[in-house]
Amino acid sequence: MFKKVLVLIAFVFIALACSSSDDGSGNTSDNFDRTALLTNWADNIIVPIYDDLNTLLADLVVKKDAFVTTPNQTTLNEFRTSWYNAYKVWQYAEMFNIGRAEEINFAFQMNIYPTNVSDIQSNIESQSYDLTNVNNNDAVGFPALDYMLYGLADDDADILEFYTTNTEASKYLTYASDLTNQMKALTQDVTSNWSTYRQTFINNTNNTVTGSLNKLVNDFIYYYEKGLRANKIGIPAGNFSTTPLPEKVEGYYRNDVSKALATEAMGAVKDFFNGKAYTSNVTDESLASYLDYLNTIKNGEDLSVLINDQFDTAQANIDSLDDSFTNQINSDNTKMTETFDALQMAVVLLKVDMLQAINISVDYVDADGD
Amino acid sequence: MKKLVLSLFIVGSMLTSCSSDDDNGSSGSQVVAPATYQFERNGVTTVNYGGQTSRILMGVEFVSALSDNTKTEVELDGMFTNTGDYFSTSELNTSGKDIRSKTAASNDYFSANTTDGNAIKSELDGWIANQVNDVFPNWNTIAVSGTAGQIQEAGGGSIRYVNSKGLEYNQAINKSLIGALIADQILNNYLSPSVLDAGDNITNNDSDVLDGSNNYTTMEHKWDEAFGYLYGTDDALAPQLNQDSFLNKYLSRVEDDEDFAGIADDIYNAFKLGRAAIVSKNYTVRDQQAEIIREKISEIIAIRAVYYLQQGKTNLGTDYGSAFHDLSEGFGFVYSLQFTRQPGTSSPYFTKSEVDAFVSELMTANGFWDVTSETLDSISEDIASRFNFTVEQAGS
Numbered sequence: 209m210f211k212k213v214l215v216l217i218a219f220v221f222i223a224l225a226c227s228s229s230d231d232g233s234g235n236t237s238d239n240f241d242r243t244a245l246l247t248n249w250a251d252n253i254i255v256p257i258y259d260d261l262n263t264l265l266a267d268l269v270v271k272k273d274a275f276v277t278t279p280n281q282t283t284l285n286e287f288r289t290s291w292y293n294a295y296k297v298w299q300y301a302e303m304f305n306i307g308r309a310e311e312i313n314f315a316f317q318m319n320i321y322p323t324n325v326s327d328i329q330s331n332i333e334s335q336s337y338d339l340t341n342v343n344n345n346d347a348v349g350f351p352a353l354d355y356m357l358y359g360l361a362d363d364d365a366d367i368l369e370f371y372t373t374n375t376e377a378s379k380y381l382t383y384a385s386d387l388t389n390q391m392k393a394l395t396q397d398v399t400s401n402w403s404t405y406r407q408t409f410i411n412n413t414n415n416t417v418t419g420s421l422n423k424l425v426n427d428f429i430y431y432y433e434k435g436l437r438a439n440k441i442g443i444p445a446g447n448f449s450t451t452p453l454p455e456k457v458e459g460y461y462r463n464d465v466s467k468a469l470a471t472e473a474m475g476a477v478k479d480f481f482n483g484k485a486y487t488s489n490v491t492d493e494s495l496a497s498y499l500d501y502l503n504t505i506k507n508g509e510d511l512s513v514l515i516n517d518q519f520d521t522a523q524a525n526i527d528s529l530d531d532s533f534t535n536q537i538n539s540d541n542t543k544m545t546e547t548f549d550a551l552q553m554a555v556v557l558l559k560v561d562m563l564q565a566i567n568i569s570v571d572y573v574d575a576d577g578d
Numbered sequence: 579m580k581k582l583v584l585s586l587f588i589v590g591s592m593l594t595s596c597s598s599d600d601d602n603g604s605s606g607s608q609v610v611a612p613a614t615y616q617f618e619r620n621g622v623t624t625v626n627y628g629g630q631t632s633r634i635l636m637g638v639e640f641v642s643a644l645s646d647n648t649k650t651e652v653e654l655d656g657m658f659t660n661t662g663d664y665f666s667t668s669e670l671n672t673s674g675k676d677i678r679s680k681t682a683a684s685n686d687y688f689s690a691n692t693t694d695g696n697a698i699k700s701e702l703d704g705w706i707a708n709q710v711n712d713v714f715p716n717w718n719t720i721a722v723s724g725t726a727g728q729i730q731e732a733g734g735g736s737i738r739y740v741n742s743k744g745l746e747y748n749q750a751i752n753k754s755l756i757g758a759l760i761a762d763q764i765l766n767n768y769l770s771p772s773v774l775d776a777g778d779n780i781t782n783n784d785s786d787v788l789d790g791s792n793n794y795t796t797m798e799h800k801w802d803e804a805f806g807y808l809y810g811t812d813d814a815l816a817p818q819l820n821q822d823s824f825l826n827k828y829l830s831r832v833e834d835d836e837d838f839a840g841i842a843d844d845i846y847n848a849f850k851l852g853r854a855a856i857v858s859k860n861y862t863v864r865d866q867q868a869e870i871i872r873e874k875i876s877e878i879i880a881i882r883a884v885y886y887l888q889q890g891k892t893n894l895g896t897d898y899g900s901a902f903h904d905l906s907e908g909f910g911f912v913y914s915l916q917f918t919r920q921p922g923t924s925s926p927y928f929t930k931s932e933v934d935a936f937v938s939e940l941m942t943a944n945g946f947w948d949v950t951s952e953t954l955d956s957i958s959e960d961i962a963s964r965f966n967f968t969v970e971q972a973g974s
Contacts, residue, residue, distance in 0.1 A: 446696070447692045541696075542697075545696055549691050552689055556690065556772075569777065570778070
């Protein structure tokens with residue numbers, strides 16, 4: 209009898225071992241509360257970020273108006289400060305390429321750099337332009353204002369001349385004004401739209417390529433891989449070209465802000481991953497909690513921990529860089545590529561391990577094929 | 579008791595059914611390799627590796643231009659990066675392909691180590707620059723220890739053009755590219771699950787979803803691109819070998835050494851079977867073949883490294899021209915060791931820092947002019963010790 213029991217126990221164990229080997233993949237129907245996740249993203253992250261951005265752009269318009277009325281060093285400085293404050297918050301907003309933002313290619317109209325100086329100059333010259341036209345994606349937004357506020361000349365006195373004594377001063381003022389108004393209008397549009405889009409977003413819990421989770425996870429990884437890793441670090445460091453391209457850093461004309469902007473972007477990524485509210489330290493359902501719910505382990509460690517650790521490592525690399533990435537590239541580019549490498553290590557964790565765990569496919573292609 | 583035996587029998591049978599669950603190909607679809615590397619869908623070939631052929635052809639022209647002292651650094655850099663239309667055909671010039679961007683650029687080794695990848699690219703840039711700035715101006719100077727110039731092999735043999743340490747940059751670059759470009763792309767990129775299985779490649783291959791308008795699935799194509807770096811200038815259906823100056827040539831050399839005869843078939847068969855496994859959706863068999871290829875191609879590099887160091891050793895002190903030529907080739911193969919791949923691991927047989935240490939041993943002081951037999955033997959022994967061959971087998 210005792211032996212029979214033993215055999216039976218062995219039998220059960222083996223049956224268990226067998227069946228457990230089946231459910232490692234294909235978890236299309238886990239019971240994780242996606243609604244709670246999407247709600248946290250919408251209410252505590254996305255909408256508050258857009259609200260903040262919209263407020264800061266309203267301030268930018270005020271400061272711009274003051275500058276246009278009375279262009280002098282004081283109003284220029286205030287215009288610049290407002291630009292920088294908004295640019296930092298933009299780092300949090302850029303990843304949400306969904307809803308209205310996706311329809312109007314919001315990010316393309318706000319932060320394509322390097323900006324195209326000759327396009328800007330010909331717009332100013334002609335006074336005839338459609339800022340929403342795709343051709344102007346690289347002549348608008350934060351990078352275009354960067355040029356208008358810092359790049360017209362080498363020192364402030366000469367920059368101010370463009371807006372005062374220059375024979376075309378009114379054209380320069382108009383362009384700076386139009387750029388700013390356009391950024392505000394776009395942001396207002398996207399922000400307002402969320403009051404109705406919110407419910408659509410939360411309700412769309414299915415796991416198809418058009419599901420909210422699926423899309424936003426892809427946006428998130430794309431932002432990390434392209435917006436942060438490639439645009440801010442890899443491209444200027446020369447990882448996609450034969451030589452480094454120090455003029456391709458973000459905020460090139462002001463120049464001492466590329467590190468600060470990258471740091472904001474890194475913070476945005478980390479907060480989003482952990483579901484941290486934008487306006488407080490409260491966290492709720494997130495990609496990290498989803499992975500923990502699925503008990504996703506890699507090399508004996510929680511995947512969520514590995515990802516956070518790698519984010520911290522990457523941030524430590526960023527911390528070691530010069531405030532100006534242009535200076536960093538020219539003095540010691542190795543530190544830039546080491547930062548890129550640290551960022552890349554998390555790409556694999558996010559794009560392969562995380563996506564596999566939550567059963568989502570990548571909806572964009574790398575351009576590395578041949 | 580009978581019941582117990584019976585129960586154990588059942589348990590035993592469950593154990594086997596359980597393990598076959600892991601599908602090592604035993605219970606999965608049986609993969610049969612075709613006679614040649616020929617694969618079709620609806621009667622049309624699915625094999626395509628034009629980009630690899632282009633890069634090999636660029637490499638051949640680039641390497642031969644390195645021995646032409648009328649070339650400028652701009653022209654040679656232009657060939658390395660394919661900018662400026664310096665190749666002989668417009669197909670190559672307008673192909674959109676280049677060598678440099680694929681040098682030390684595999685997904686497994688360099689996507690998260692662009693720092694080393696860039697350092698290796700820059701090192702090659704530096705060798706090109708040195709060839710133009712140090713060796714070309716001394717084209718008609720007789721090389722002596724510490725001075726770049728020409729040196730003739732004994733008995734009225736070939737003239738070699740070396741730097742002040744006796745190194746032929748054209749050989750160093752040619753042989754280093756066998757590792758940095760060819761082997762790295764094959765072993766650590768295209769045969770790697772990180773590339774073969776990227777994105778939706780498995781799902782698409784499982785359902786025969788083709789890559790855009792092409793007649794292949796993405797996974798099939800990735801495997802073919804690995805194949806193309808070895809056989810891109812050869813006859814895919816009946817490889818002749820020795821068709822270019824890169825890995826294809828040195829597979830031929832190793833095959834011709836009776837100690838290693840059979841390696842060419844081993845590699846070709848593994849490529850065929852692995853490709854057939856992709857068609858049969860059997861990724862276990864596919865990966866087994868990839869590991870075979872990783873081991874064998876790594877061996878080619880190691881065998882040739884030892885071979886040239888040993889050949890160079892025999893002429894040291896008597897025929898510097900011949901010795902330097904062999905040692906320069908050996909230098910490139912040693913450099914290539916960092917791109918090899920130990921099967922079953924994600925590591926090369928020798929790390930970059932181990933290779934850098936070999937290189938600095940070879941290049942210390944006046945380099946090949948005063949390198950000793952002991953140094954060449956000790957490097958040879960170090961290399962052979964990590965492979966299944968002896969210095970004697972490789973050295974002759």
